[in-house]
Amino acid sequence: MTRPGTPRGTVAGAGHVALAGVTAVVLDIEGTVSPTEAVVGTLYPYAQARLAGWLAQHGDDPETVRAIAQVRELIGEPDADVTRVVAALDDWRARDVKAAPLKTLQGRIWAAGFAAGELTGVFFDDVVPALRRWHAAGITLAVYSSGSVAAQRAWFGHAAGGAGDRRDDLRPLLAGYFDLDSAGPKTDPGSYARIAAALGAAAPRPPLFLTDRPTELDAANAAGWTTVGVARPGEPYAGALAGYRHVASFADLDLAG
Ligand SMILES: CSCCC(=O)C(=O)COP(=O)(O)O
Ligand SMILES: [Mg+2]
Numbered sequence: 288m289t290r291p292g293t294p295r296g297t298v299a300g301a302g303h304v305a306l307a308g309v310t311a312v313v314l315d316i317e318g319t320v321s322p323t324e325a326v327v328g329t330l331y332p333y334a335q336a337r338l339a340g341w342l343a344q345h346g347d348d349p350e351t352v353r354a355i356a357q358v359r360e361l362i363g364e365p366d367a368d369v370t371r372v373v374a375a376l377d378d379w380r381a382r383d384v385k386a387a388p389l390k391t392l393q394g395r396i397w398a399a400g401f402a403a404g405e406l407t408g409v410f411f412d413d414v415v416p417a418l419r420r421w422h423a424a425g426i427t428l429a430v431y432s433s434g435s436v437a438a439q440r441a442w443f444g445h446a447a448g449g450a451g452d453r454r455d456d457l458r459p460l461l462a463g464y465f466d467l468d469s470a471g472p473k474t475d476p477g478s479y480a481r482i483a484a485a486l487g488a489a490a491p492r493p494p495l496f497l498t499d500r501p502t503e504l505d506a507a508n509a510a511g512w513t514t515v516g517v518a519r520p521g522e523p524y525a526g527a528l529a530g531y532r533h534v535a536s537f538a539d540l541d542l543a544g
Contacts, residue, residue: 311490318499394435417537479510
């Protein structure tokens with residue numbers, strides 16, 4: 288199905304997609320550029336272990352105050368104490384519910400962890416070469432993730448892959464970062480309209496969105512974006528993209544035109 292603004296392109300064989308005229312690529316993180324296990328299995332426990340301490344130490348920070356208020360509103364308990372707030376946050380973590388206040392607080396804890404050298408950004412092997420290739424071709428690159436902008440910047444700023452234990456800083460490749468606070472829910476077409484507006488002249492055509500989740504592909508398509516699903520073997524949503532144009536690797540995505 289050809290979407291408005293979709294550049295010329297064909298699906299050349301199973302899992303290979305060639306698109307011409309792409310001026311901007313927006314990237315999901317979990318399941319798309321990075322293994323879900325690196326987020327759910329490493330980042331989440333790291334933040335969970337430090338959450339209560341973080342709230343105790345940063346309880347007066349405006350961002351923390353706002354996040355706690357958001358939790359109380361979402362659970363419908365305006366007088367919930369910190370213990371109840373932590374329990375709600377941990378329940379969302381356990382179910383991988385992408386609740387904005389959870390992502391805000393996780394993001395701050397992770398940013399401190401990256402700065403302390405305790406965390407590393409993990410990417411599928413095909414991702415960094417593709418990002419460098421697309422950036423060199425003049426394509427605008429941005430991130431749209433449930434993870435907070437603070438977490439995104441830290442994740443891309445401390446990428447594994449350098450020689451030895453050196454960390455690569457991929458942020459020079461990125462022109463923008465968008466999350467649930469700055470753009471909105473990933474299943475809302477309006478969020479993609481806000482991102483396109485924010486990218487402005489850096490995205491003269493509707494961006495290409497790369498994500499693992501069908502609901503996000505649907506929302507981006509409804510906003511007139513070009514989309515390609517990313518179905519990585521072993522990832523939770525890999526089997527749900529049969530009805531979508533999709534690739535298993537960025538190496539199978541040709542944006543050279
Ligand atoms: C590496 S930034 C933290 C990622 C995160 O917390 C998350 O929930 C990722 O979800 P996504 O929308 O990128 O699939
Ligand atoms: Mg994802």
